[in-house]
Amino acid sequence: MEKARIQRLPDHIANQIAAGEVIQRPASVIKELIENAIDAGANRIDVVIKGAGKTLIKVVDNGCGMGASDADMCFERHATSKIRKADDLFSLVTKGFRGEALASIAAIAHVDMKTRLSDEETGTHLCIEGSKKVSLEETVCPSGTSFEIKNLFYNVPARRNFLKSDNVEFRHIQDEFERVALAHPDVHFSLTHNENELHNLNAGPLRKRVVDVFGKKTNDRLVPIEESTDIVQLHGFVLKPEFSRKTRGEQYFFVNNRYFKSAYFNHAIHQAFDGLLKEKTFPGYVLYLTVPTDKIDVNVHPTKTEIKFEEEKFIYSILLSSARQALGKYNITPTLDFEREVSFDLPASMRNTPATEPTIQLNPDYNPFKSTSGSSSSESQSHKNKKESYKDAIRSQGFGTQEASADDWKNFYSIGEEEEKEEQSTIPMEDEIPAADNFLVKGSYILVPSKSGFMVIHARRAIEQIVYTSIINSFISNPVDSQAMLFPVEKELSKREKTAWIENETILKQLGFEARIKDDTLQLAAVPNVWQQESIQSGIDHVFSVIAYGNIDKGDIAHGIVASIASAAAMKKLDLRTSEHVEKLIEQLFQCENHMHTPGNKKIIDTLPMEAITHKFN
Numbered sequence: 001m002e003k004a005r006i007q008r009l010p011d012h013i014a015n016q017i018a019a020g021e022v023i024q025r026p027a028s029v030i031k032e033l034i035e036n037a038i039d040a041g042a043n044r045i046d047v048v049i050k051g052a053g054k055t056l057i058k059v060v061d062n063g064c065g066m067g068a069s070d071a072d073m074c075f076e077r078h079a080t081s082k083i084r085k086a087d088d089l090f091s092l093v094t095k096g097f098r099g100e101a102l103a104s105i106a107a108i109a110h111v112d113m114k115t116r117l118s119d120e121e122t123g124t125h126l127c128i129e130g131s132k133k134v135s136l137e138e139t140v141c142p143s144g145t146s147f148e149i150k151n152l153f154y155n156v157p158a159r160r161n162f163l164k165s166d167n168v169e170f171r172h173i174q175d176e177f178e179r180v181a182l183a184h185p186d187v188h189f190s191l192t193h194n195e196n197e198l199h200n201l202n203a204g205p206l207r208k209r210v211v212d213v214f215g216k217k218t219n220d221r222l223v224p225i226e227e228s229t230d231i232v233q234l235h236g237f238v239l240k241p242e243f244s245r246k247t248r249g250e251q252y253f254f255v256n257n258r259y260f261k262s263a264y265f266n267h268a269i270h271q272a273f274d275g276l277l278k279e280k281t282f283p284g285y286v287l288y289l290t291v292p293t294d295k296i297d298v299n300v301h302p303t304k305t306e307i308k309f310e311e312e313k314f315i316y317s318i319l320l321s322s323a324r325q326a327l328g329k330y331n332i333t334p335t336l337d338f339e340r341e342v343s344f345d346l347p348a349s350m351r352n353t354p355a356t357e358p359t360i361q362l363n364p365d366y367n368p369f370k371s372t373s374g375s376s377s378s379e380s381q382s383h384k385n386k387k388e389s390y391k392d393a394i395r396s397q398g399f400g401t402q403e404a405s406a407d408d409w410k411n412f413y414s415i416g417e418e419e420e421k422e423e424q425s426t427i428p429m430e431d432e433i434p435a436a437d438n439f440l441v442k443g444s445y446i447l448v449p450s451k452s453g454f455m456v457i458h459a460r461r462a463i464e465q466i467v468y469t470s471i472i473n474s475f476i477s478n479p480v481d482s483q484a485m486l487f488p489v490e491k492e493l494s495k496r497e498k499t500a501w502i503e504n505e506t507i508l509k510q511l512g513f514e515a516r517i518k519d520d521t522l523q524l525a526a527v528p529n530v531w532q533q534e535s536i537q538s539g540i541d542h543v544f545s546v547i548a549y550g551n552i553d554k555g556d557i558a559h560g561i562v563a564s565i566a567s568a569a570a571m572k573k574l575d576l577r578t579s580e581h582v583e584k585l586i587e588q589l590f591q592c593e594n595h596m597h598t599p600g601n602k603k604i605i606d607t608l609p610m611e612a613i614t615h616k617f618n
């Protein structure tokens with residue numbers, strides 16, 4: 001007779017094997033126990049460690065506690081109070097999710113648990129060793145739950161030997177502890193190792209928690225970020241670039257209060273710091289995303305630090321733009337001093353960058369005059385002063401001081417494209433300079449007199465940059481206004497274009513596009529309303545060159561699309577009929593953080609120095 005070779009593993013062995021997935025080192029135990037405590041509603045959690053967790057891990061919480069039968073049950077595999085059906089896995093807001101942690105811990109250690117429901121007189125004291133219940137008795141204990149874990153991996157010597165030095169293991173513990181502490185500023189945490197109290201973190205606002213965890217000096221280094229969209233809410237801090245570290249230490253992402261790692265999102269933040277970091281340093285950040293639970297999948301990795309996001313590209317763009325905006329606000333002072341060398345105005349990231357198209361590597365997001373909320377009111381005040389000084393700066397250059405009427409302007413300058421006329425002959429002598437400050441040349445260039453000569457502004461590019469900046473600054477929280485089309489514009493799509501459109505639909509929608517794809521035809525029902533009829537076709541082509549053929553970074557796609565929108569928007573007929581129009585244009589341009597270059601890195605402003613003019617007459 002054939003001898004059966006297949007046998008079912010005894011439970012305790014199966015448990016040990018399964019435990020390996022959840023519990024890799026002492027730090028994993030701490031993470032699981034703290035997360036359970038948070039799920040139990042605790043607002044105080046004390047962690048006591050000895051011998052880097054190899055000797056003792058103790059986690060005490062003041063959460064809901066367990067009744068006697070739950071206490072007995074909680075160490076069974078797949079015992080959980082948190083899910084009832086498979087669907088629940090996708091809508092989980094709690095930390096644990098499959099009832100494996102306690103079973104795993106109990107399989108490979110000695111566990112001593114005391115727990116009491118707050119409305120019971122007595123609690124339960126339970127001891128388990130290697131999945132075997134040693135004792136279960138009624139006891140007197142505080143309400144909440146306390147776990148003591150000793151002799152971790154005592155029955156899995158291979159694992160125990162695999163553990164690193166105490167220093168390394170404790171570092172892992174500290175990492176886990178700090179991650180949970182950062183995720184829950186409303187909970188009081190303490191961490192004690194070998195009788196030394198390393199952390200005692202009172203509940204409080206997020207900023208305080210970050211400072212308590214990272215150290216006092218951090219307070220001055222934090223740059224707050226806050227954004228809200230339908231798809232994701234974002235808040236937290238980036239660290240000022242000058243405090244970036246040689247190691248990847250202070251990089252934290254949380255989603256729905258759960259720590260996660262993401263190379264992709266990390267890249268977004270790196271992009272935002274582009275050009276601001278010292279060589280070989282890493283930016284610091286603590287960023288909290290809130291996403292509807294059905295838009296993420298936390299279940300892709302057994303230890304749950306990697307998370308899949310349905311809208312990851314959109315989120316990437318939001319991270320990038322918000323971080324850029326925040327850094328712009330805090331690090332770059334707008335320069336409106338025309339006497340300075342023009343190149344001084346360039347942020348470091350833009351100097352010596354060869355022009356490439358469509359390269360969106362500038363930091364265009366800073367609007368120094370946009371009022372900022374709350375804490376930074378003193379800053380916006382100083383920005384306001386700078387705004388006033390824009391005109392003063394020109395006036396102080398020694399040219400006209402009276403206001404011009406619109407009619408004066410018409411006499412001197414060409415008026416729009418249809419009325420182009422040569423006007424060199426009318427350039428006035430200095431002492432008969434009209435009250436107006438600026439000259440519009442051929443409807444395309446604006447000459448702004450300054451003490452050292454003229455500043456020359458490329459009007460069309462200025463518009464491009466203004467549109468770009470205003471959309472970039474606002475599309476995250478406000479979808480771009482769109483205009484419905486009388487007749488949908490159609491475009492045949494290649495396979496690649498079709499995929500590209502579908503992949504980026506969320507971003508495109510946010511940017512004012514509405515379309516259906518029927519078979520292989522794109523039917524555009526609405527486009528951004530900054531476009532005029534005649535720029536729609538080339539605008540769309542430009543958008544496709546970015547989304548389907550651009551070699552720009554995949555997450556930088558929003559910037560690429562916005563750049564396309566802006567460049568098509570600037571194709572419209574320039575409306576610079578009056579001095580007010582020109583004034584307004586200059587003013588808006590200087591409200592852009594990058595008033596020197598377009599998103600495609602083309603020059604917007606140049607100077608015509610006095611010496612050059614004088615030289616011509618030598």
Ligand code: ADP
Pocket residue numbers: 032036037040061063064065066074079080081082095096097098099100101102103144145
């Ligand atoms: P999960 O957290 O996935 O449910 P665990 O094995 O971590 O699985 O915990 C099993 C169950 O034990 C939990 O669902 C919860 O009901 C209970 N439990 C665990 N820790 C605590 C605690 N600190 N306070 C109250 N109940 C707890």
Ligand code: MG
Pocket residue numbers: 032035036095096097099101102
């Ligand atoms: Mg759990």
